[in-house]
Amino acid sequence: MLRIVGVQRSSQPEQEFVLLQNQGSMRVVLRGLVLVHERAIETGDLAQGAFVFRDSEVIPAGLFVMLSTGCGSPHWTRTKDGAHVFRTYIGSKSVVWSRCEGPIHILSPDHSYVERGEALMLR
Numbered sequence: 001m002l003r004i005v006g007v008q009r010s011s012q013p014e015q016e017f018v019l020l021q022n023q024g025s026m027r028v029v030l031r032g033l034v035l036v037h038e039r040a041i042e043t044g045d046l047a048q049g050a051f052v053f054r055d056s057e058v059i060p061a062g063l064f065v066m067l068s069t070g071c072g073s074p075h076w077t078r079t080k081d082g083a084h085v086f087r088t089y090i091g092s093k094s095v096v097w098s099r100c101e102g103p104i105h106i107l108s109p110d111h112s113y114v115e116r117g118e119a120l121m122l123r
Helices: 037-043 116-122
Strands: 002-008 017-022 034-037 051-052 066-068 074-078 084-089 104-107
Touching: 002 104, 037 104, 104 116
Parallel strands: 066 084
Antiparallel strands: 002 017, 017 066, 034 051, 034 104, 074 084
16 A cells, blocks of 8 residues: 655755655555645646656555656665665656645555457457
């Protein structure tokens, strides 16, 4: 289960990020997970603060994901203390999470519908 363990708000998109950790006992696939700010839910305007993970990266139990607001290429790295972190990026030139105070939610797909013909092509 992926949980938000920290939010670094900043006036600079390169310094703003959300840190998540897989606190479950199973691996988590990032693709399809959504971070959405409470304001975006209240207004129905996803431009108020929402992000959909497009990375198909698998995050093992206990490891971290750092979603930076700025630009960059997704990659695995290590922190100063040696912890593995998957870094991915929104690619925004303006801040996202600093515009809003309040909770950020993680929404995860519970079910994916695929047409029969599409399912055969995916194999």
